[in-house]
Amino acid sequence: MSICLYTYDGTFEGLLTVVFEAYERKAWPTAIEQEHLAQPIMFGQTVTVTTDENKLSRVWKGLQKKLSVGALKALYHTYLWEQPGFEMLIFSYIKLAFDSKQSIEDNYAASCVLQVQQAAKQMFREKHRMEAFVRFQKTADELYYATISPDFNVLPLIIQHFEKRYADQRWAIYDTKRKYGAYYDLQNVSLINLEEAPRQKDVTAVFAEEEDKYKQLWQVYFDHVNIPERKNPKLHLRHVPKRYWKYLSEKQPRTFLP
Structure with missing residues (x-):
């Protein structure tokens, strides 16, 4: 042959x-x-x-x-x-x-x-995990921004979910592994390509001031509903694998409310 x-x-x-x-x-x-x-x-x-x-x-x-x-x-x-x-x-x-x-x-x-x-x-x-675990952060110009790096190229499959769920907000989801993203302008979704993904510290610099407070409140809420006696680490890891923790506010290093 x-x-x-x-x-x-x-x-x-x-x-x-x-x-x-x-x-x-x-x-x-x-x-x-x-x-x-x-x-x-x-x-x-x-x-x-x-x-x-x-x-x-x-x-x-x-x-x-x-x-x-x-x-x-x-x-x-x-x-x-x-x-x-x-x-x-x-x-x-x-x-x-x-x-x-x-x-x-x-x-x-x-x-x-x-x-x-x-x-x-x-x-x-992977699609449903991304839909569940993506966390947006609001920038100073009212754009909700999130980064992902999924194992598979699921961005085309999750766009419709976020378009329906956040129809009244401008948002962008960027796949750092594949160097492209989706941007919703309140009417249409367009795919965007960047030669280099925005660095996290650059993105953080334009977050709205109240965003960090929301993140801290979410962490406090997570602690409140988390019952130590009912902890099951193995079950938790099965439903929320460690590779998704970077998307979750409750898994980020703890800061303190002023």
């Missing part, structure tokens, strides 16, 4: 275009990599794919005939999952769907089907 490396621009649309190109060429990929990460190969063929609206639309329409809405979401969530090999996993799932006469969604004997479902479950858990 000859080596065939497909490269694309890193977008979900680009990945769907790769699927079209592979079927059109009848040259199945042995690897799929983002252009800026791909390494030259000494043997075999490298196919550089340019995202094409017509081609990706044909693939998506074909998938809509083969898969349920839930399965289509699971595929997109697997793309956002970003773990090594996710492109080939998505390709294998799509190829199996196109090549099968019956639905593949419950065919867990196929490793790609099982892995996509597992990835989607991990994304679901």
